[in-house]
Amino acid sequence: MTTLPSLAVLGAGSMAGAIVRGLIASGVDPASVAVSTRSTASAEAWRAEGVRAVALEDDPDANAAVVAGAGLVLLGVKPAMVPDTLREVAGALAPDAVVVSVAAGVTTATMESLVPNPVIRSMPNTPALVRRAVTGVAAGSRAGEAELALARALFSAVGAVVELPEEQIDALSAISGSGPATIYFLVEKLTETAERLGFDHDDARLLAEQTLIGSAYLLESTGEEPAELRRRVTSPKGTTERIIAVLDEAQLTDVFERAAEAAIARARELAAGA
Numbered sequence: 001m002t003t004l005p006s007l008a009v010l011g012a013g014s015m016a017g018a019i020v021r022g023l024i025a026s027g028v029d030p031a032s033v034a035v036s037t038r039s040t041a042s043a044e045a046w047r048a049e050g051v052r053a054v055a056l057e058d059d060p061d062a063n064a065a066v067v068a069g070a071g072l073v074l075l076g077v078k079p080a081m082v083p084d085t086l087r088e089v090a091g092a093l094a095p096d097a098v099v100v101s102v103a104a105g106v107t108t109a110t111m112e113s114l115v116p117n118p119v120i121r122s123m124p125n126t127p128a129l130v131r132r133a134v135t136g137v138a139a140g141s142r143a144g145e146a147e148l149a150l151a152r153a154l155f156s157a158v159g160a161v162v163e164l165p166e167e168q169i170d171a172l173s174a175i176s177g178s179g180p181a182t183i184y185f186l187v188e189k190l191t192e193t194a195e196r197l198g199f200d201h202d203d204a205r206l207l208a209e210q211t212l213i214g215s216a217y218l219l220e221s222t223g224e225e226p227a228e229l230r231r232r233v234t235s236p237k238g239t240t241e242r243i244i245a246v247l248d249e250a251q252l253t254d255v256f257e258r259a260a261e262a263a264i265a266r267a268r269e270l271a272a273g274a
């Protein structure tokens with residue numbers, strides 16, 4: 001397995017923070033990671049976990065300070081902040097440091113126009129926190145097999161990795177980057193349904209959440225197709241058959257496709273700096 005070089009993380013919130021915590025859970029030494037944050041409070045929280053952290057509130061050069069000496073730089077700021085953040089660090093990056101962005105929309109071409117380094121665009125998801133992410137990885141024009149291997153090593157420490165051409169990364173983002181939100185939304189809706197059927201909130205949550213978790217474990221542990229596991233629940237002339245018939249009328253694939261197209265359109269807006 002490729003050993004990770006020293007890691008700098010520019011912006012460590014929900015997404016990059018989940019990756020850092022997942023890496024630490026995988027055995028990475030927190031002291032080998034340096035993060036920058038906007039606020040002092042966030043930097044203090046990281047320091048309490050043993051991570052080196054500098055806040056822009058305390059040091060306006062925090063981003064340049066944390067990339068000094070790093071071999072791998074994870075860019076975890078919001079898409080609109082990527083250009084300014086790269087400009088801030090361009091002069092401080094080691095020439096062979098690999099820059100890996102998690103930002104939605106922002107292209108490798110944009111990043112390559114701002115720093116001379118090899119860049120890789122990725123789209124992870126928040127289950128990285130518990131090392132169960134799935135991450136899409138696309139190489140920029142300066143990134144070769146060695147740089148891709150580094151990105152694979154980074155993300156495979158926190159879950160599964162899919163390599164893909166950059167043209168597909170917005171679509172992957174619509175399915176798996178945003179996917180946890182889709183799944184939690186379904187759990188919320190199933191919980192609300194249970195409440196309408198007379199359960200109090202706690203029981204409604206328990207029914208919805210444990211059904212999701214148990215079903216996910218079953219899917220993983222049996223390796224069966226979801227359609228087969230569904231068939232095993234759906235007794236001929238039984239009750240589930242009626243549920244599936246109603247859900248089928250809702251044309252959920254069309255609904256999910258429309259939702260994904262909306263996300264892809266937004267990614268294109270973000271790419272254009274909107």
Ligand SMILES: NC(=O)C1=CN([C@@H]2O[C@H](COP(=O)(O)OP(=O)(O)OC[C@H]3O[C@@H](n4cnc5c(N)ncnc54)[C@H](OP(=O)(O)O)[C@@H]3O)[C@@H](O)[C@H]2O)C=CC1
Pocket residue numbers: 010011012013014015016017036037038039040042043056063076077078079081085102103104123124125126177178
């Ligand atoms: N959330 C998700 O599920 C996913 C997000 N992404 C991508 O991850 C990126 C970050 O999103 P998310 O984690 O949700 O956002 P958050 O707001 O949770 O995190 C942003 C982080 O950036 C820090 N920050 C803000 N300004 C600066 C700056 N100028 N320099 C350095 N750090 C800064 C913030 O500091 P402070 O903590 O002090 O506020 C915070 O730690 C986005 O580009 C998004 O597209 C990709 C996949 C999934």
Ligand SMILES: O=C(O)[C@@H]1CCC=N1
Pocket residue numbers: 104173177178
């Ligand atoms: O909502 C967003 O823009 C980011 C990218 C994928 C998940 N969260």
